[in-house]
Amino acid sequence: MSTPIESETTQVxxxxxxxxxxxxxxxxxxxxxxxxIITLLVLEIHRPQAAPGHLGAELLAEWASYxxxxxxxxxxxxxxxxxxxxxxxxxxxxxxxxxxxxxIVGTTALIPFxxxxxxxxxxxxxxxxxxxxxxLYALIAAMMSAAWIPAFRYLYRHPELMKPHLPRTxxxxxxLRPVIGIGLYAIAAALGWFVHPLLAVAIFVAVVALxxxxxxxxxxxx
Amino acid sequence: MSTPIESETTQVxxxxxxxxxxxxxxxxxxxxxxxxIITLLVLEIHRPQAAPGHLGAELLAEWASYxxxxxxxxxxxxxxxxxxxxxxxxxxxxxxxxxxxxxIVGTTALIPFxxxxxxxxxxxxxxxxxxxxxxLYALIAAMMSAAWIPAFRYLYRHPELMKPHLPRTxxxxxxLRPVIGIGLYAIAAALGWFVHPLLAVAIFVAVVALxxxxxxxxxxxx
Amino acid sequence: MSTPIESETTQVxxxxxxxxxxxxxxxxxxxxxxxxIITLLVLEIHRPQAAPGHLGAELLAEWASYxxxxxxxxxxxxxxxxxxxxxxxxxxxxxxxxxxxxxIVGTTALIPFxxxxxxxxxxxxxxxxxxxxxxLYALIAAMMSAAWIPAFRYLYRHPELMKPHLPRTxxxxxxLRPVIGIGLYAIAAALGWFVHPLLAVAIFVAVVALxxxxxxxxxxxx
Amino acid sequence: MSTPIESETTQVxxxxxxxxxxxxxxxxxxxxxxxxIITLLVLEIHRPQAAPGHLGAELLAEWASYxxxxxxxxxxxxxxxxxxxxxxxxxxxxxxxxxxxxxIVGTTALIPFxxxxxxxxxxxxxxxxxxxxxxLYALIAAMMSAAWIPAFRYLYRHPELMKPHLPRTxxxxxxLRPVIGIGLYAIAAALGWFVHPLLAVAIFVAVVALxxxxxxxxxxxx
Numbered sequence: 001m002s003t004p005i006e007s008e009t010t011q012v013x014x015x016x017x018x019x020x021x022x023x024x025x026x027x028x029x030x031x032x033x034x035x036x037i038i039t040l041l042v043l044e045i046h047r048p049q050a051a052p053g054h055l056g057a058e059l060l061a062e063w064a065s066y067x068x069x070x071x072x073x074x075x076x077x078x079x080x081x082x083x084x085x086x087x088x089x090x091x092x093x094x095x096x097x098x099x100x101x102x103x104i105v106g107t108t109a110l111i112p113f114x115x116x117x118x119x120x121x122x123x124x125x126x127x128x129x130x131x132x133x134x135x136l137y138a139l140i141a142a143m144m145s146a147a148w149i150p151a152f153r154y155l156y157r158h159p160e161l162m163k164p165h166l167p168r169t170x171x172x173x174x175x176l177r178p179v180i181g182i183g184l185y186a187i188a189a190a191l192g193w194f195v196h197p198l199l200a201v202a203i204f205v206a207v208v209a210l211x212x213x214x215x216x217x218x219x220x221x222x
Numbered sequence: 223m224s225t226p227i228e229s230e231t232t233q234v235x236x237x238x239x240x241x242x243x244x245x246x247x248x249x250x251x252x253x254x255x256x257x258x259i260i261t262l263l264v265l266e267i268h269r270p271q272a273a274p275g276h277l278g279a280e281l282l283a284e285w286a287s288y289x290x291x292x293x294x295x296x297x298x299x300x301x302x303x304x305x306x307x308x309x310x311x312x313x314x315x316x317x318x319x320x321x322x323x324x325x326i327v328g329t330t331a332l333i334p335f336x337x338x339x340x341x342x343x344x345x346x347x348x349x350x351x352x353x354x355x356x357x358l359y360a361l362i363a364a365m366m367s368a369a370w371i372p373a374f375r376y377l378y379r380h381p382e383l384m385k386p387h388l389p390r391t392x393x394x395x396x397x398l399r400p401v402i403g404i405g406l407y408a409i410a411a412a413l414g415w416f417v418h419p420l421l422a423v424a425i426f427v428a429v430v431a432l433x434x435x436x437x438x439x440x441x442x443x444x
Numbered sequence: 445m446s447t448p449i450e451s452e453t454t455q456v457x458x459x460x461x462x463x464x465x466x467x468x469x470x471x472x473x474x475x476x477x478x479x480x481i482i483t484l485l486v487l488e489i490h491r492p493q494a495a496p497g498h499l500g501a502e503l504l505a506e507w508a509s510y511x512x513x514x515x516x517x518x519x520x521x522x523x524x525x526x527x528x529x530x531x532x533x534x535x536x537x538x539x540x541x542x543x544x545x546x547x548i549v550g551t552t553a554l555i556p557f558x559x560x561x562x563x564x565x566x567x568x569x570x571x572x573x574x575x576x577x578x579x580l581y582a583l584i585a586a587m588m589s590a591a592w593i594p595a596f597r598y599l600y601r602h603p604e605l606m607k608p609h610l611p612r613t614x615x616x617x618x619x620l621r622p623v624i625g626i627g628l629y630a631i632a633a634a635l636g637w638f639v640h641p642l643l644a645v646a647i648f649v650a651v652v653a654l655x656x657x658x659x660x661x662x663x664x665x666x
Numbered sequence: 667m668s669t670p671i672e673s674e675t676t677q678v679x680x681x682x683x684x685x686x687x688x689x690x691x692x693x694x695x696x697x698x699x700x701x702x703i704i705t706l707l708v709l710e711i712h713r714p715q716a717a718p719g720h721l722g723a724e725l726l727a728e729w730a731s732y733x734x735x736x737x738x739x740x741x742x743x744x745x746x747x748x749x750x751x752x753x754x755x756x757x758x759x760x761x762x763x764x765x766x767x768x769x770i771v772g773t774t775a776l777i778p779f780x781x782x783x784x785x786x787x788x789x790x791x792x793x794x795x796x797x798x799x800x801x802l803y804a805l806i807a808a809m810m811s812a813a814w815i816p817a818f819r820y821l822y823r824h825p826e827l828m829k830p831h832l833p834r835t836x837x838x839x840x841x842l843r844p845v846i847g848i849g850l851y852a853i854a855a856a857l858g859w860f861v862h863p864l865l866a867v868a869i870f871v872a873v874v875a876l877x878x879x880x881x882x883x884x885x886x887x888x
Binding site: 255258324327328332343348357358 | 471472475476478479480482483485486487489491492494496497498499500503517518521524525528659
């Protein structure tokens with residue numbers, strides 16, 4: 001800002017969109033979306049319509065809603081941390097990457113739906129309903145995991161989007177996580193359908209724990 | 223920040239609102255709104271109130287909801303990308319442009335409503351209901367497209383809002399897109415009403431695809 | 445950034461919160477809140493639960509919902525523009541002003557409630573219900589207007605929060621707008637209760653138009 | 667940006683995520699979440715389903731909803747101010763602190779649920795329901811307070827996250843506030859269960875007032 005020439009250079013680099021790192025709006029849009037998803041989860045906690053005098057018992061009977069909220073909240077939290085981790089390593093965005101990011105946001109936005117259906121099935125449904133709900137959850141969760149694979153692949157083929165000094169292989173290990181997740185969701189769907197839906201739910205919780213654990217691990221081991 | 227004079231200059235350019243590019247708040251407001259719209263769509267996915275044992279069948283019967291969610295999600299995604307594209311080329315905002323932008327956001331916010339009515343009509347309504355819902359959708363979608371025309375016109379007449387080095391004709395081609403969209407929505411309304419509402423739905427999907435396609439095309443061909 | 449000393453100075457001014465203009469978070473918080481309020485309005489549009497074959501007629505019967513949405517959307521838009529206008533002239537925030545700002549956001553957040561009650565009363569209620577709903581709306585709208593008065597008063601007594609070069613009288617004229625608004629809402633409440641609620645509604649629309657008009661006027665006449 | 671060396675330095679400090687203060691995204695995410703929570707509260711205001719002619723009486727009967735909205739709104743406002751205060755003193759974020767922050771956001775997001783259950787119990791439930799609702803509220807509010815303790819502890823053990831010139835003891839006094847809050851919520855739960863739920867509600871309101879008061883006090887006494 002000390003000489004006119006420098007000032008003009010700064011101005012061009014600020015006003016010329018075609019050269020600019022554009023992560024700002026992608027971050028603003030995604031952060032707002034993740035915040036909304038994580039906050040809408042609380043609307044999925046079933047509010048008891050108890051007959052007078054039975055609210056306490058009804059609230060205790062809602063334990064499946066509370067557990068579902070806690071797990072889904074942690075899940076979206078992990079996804080936000082992963083998104084944070086990925087975007088931190090990017091300095092430019094192109095239209096294709098914006099579409100890939102919309103895929104991540106759009107599948108994540110389904111969590112309140114799949115979580116709500118699952119919690120409802122364990123509160124009100126029979127075994128067949130629980131199987132169907134577990135299958136739906138596994139399918140949506142696998143789609144959520146799958147949405148990350150094109151992101152890592154695209155960045156590998158477009159290292160110009162990544163920050164300097166970063167090897168293009170930085171996300172190669174990361175891609176393992178959604179792949180393992182999809183595999184576990186497939187196993188959960190099969191066990192839930194052919195054996196018992198609670199097995200599927202156990203795996204759903206385990207995958208969130210695994211994602212949470214490896215999210216930390218990758219940060220810690222950098 | 224090294225000399226008093228420079229410091230004061232910086233301060234003026236930072237603190238004096240009348241000279242300042244003000245895209246920041248317009249972007250923050252619009253991004254939050256688009257995020258909320260795109261996330262509220264998931265609330266429109268019909269949650270089955272199935273009798274015990276029938277959840278699986280009910281979930282399959284909701285295919286219209288899922289398709290509507292996917293199309294509407296892509297639609298809002300395209301609108302966000304278009305908004306991104308337009309604002310990237312602007313460096314100042316005046317009150318009139320803020321109003322125009324509110325028109326874009328306010329019509330986009332109607333998507334969950336028109337999409338929900340359309341999906342409901344195909345799940346529960348008869349042919350007359352589907353015709354009415356298709357007409358409503360076409361009307362709202364045409365309003366959404368129309369809201370972009372004043373933006374392009376205003377920028378053409380106020381090149382001082384646009385970033386330097388950009389020709390004032392930069393949005394002339396863009397204005398074709400909403401005009402074509404309105405035409406197609408008019409055709410959809412007529413075909414949906416006089417022939418069959420599914421024809422209208424096919425055109426609705428085609429317009430989203432067209433918007434998505436040309437959004438990319440304009441970026442790619444720059 | 446060219447010498448160590450300068451760099452350190454910059455760092456201090458960036459990391460030391462007690463001296464810093466802090467409008468950033470107030471803006472981020474308020475913009476997100478206004479975006480959510482404006483988008484939640486669409487949830488207030490009554491979705492007809494029509495018997496098969498009657499969707500078209502039911503949609504036409506919802507005209508009060510559509511008009512209420514349009515007016516409320518413009519109202520929140522005006523409030524956002526006013527907020528934009530005020531914060532643009534501020535460079536520092538203190539805790540008291542944060543509380544005042546929460547009052548503005550918290551009363552604005554009631555618009556979907558009062559608008560929904562009013563639209564419901566005109567769709568389903570009788571004359572007594574419409575009077576009660578108009579009274580509620582007038583009360584909440586007067587509170588919304590009143591929330592701005594402490595903001596202008598506080599800034600007048602704390603010119604150190606305002607940007608340099610701005611006279612402390614900059615908001616003196618602005619304070620007239622909420623005062624006039626409160627007066628008109630009082631008249632609307634009286635006419636709506638003692639004469640006819642439609643008179644109140646006419647004044648509600650007129651105040652939004654007046655606010656929209658003067659918002660522009662103040663910007664234009666600066 | 668005038669010499670290659672300077673330019674590279676700037677670029678490294680801007681593009682290298684491992685060294686960078688990362689409060690930006692944490693702030694964006696948290697502000698959006700608090701905005702949504704505070705705005706969703708209005709959805710908890712019970713909309714009367716009055717028979718024609720009874721809307722006025724029904725609206726007056728909803729006083730518990732209005733009071734609950736006001737208190738909860740102020741509560742979230744205080745939490746936002748506290749969050750603002752804490753993050754203002756931080757310049758770096760690590761993954762552990764992101765998790766701690768998610769705990770704060772995730773427990774705060776439960777306010778609309780616990781507030782809604784409490785207001786419902788006082789409108790429609792009997793004494794046993796009110797006791798159960800007060801217990802739930804006390805439990806969730808204690809969790810909300812508890813979520814802040816690890817934040818202060820972690821910052822004490824990781825002064826490298828805090829802004830320079832700040833003593834590591836800056837949050838030692840702050841940790842008293844959630845501890846006192848938890849104690850008061852325990853007393854409220856006991857009094858509400860064994861004596862009368864209205865005593866619990868009185869303490870709930872008092873804690874919000876205390877939090878609001880000390881939030882100001884700490885700012886004022888710096």
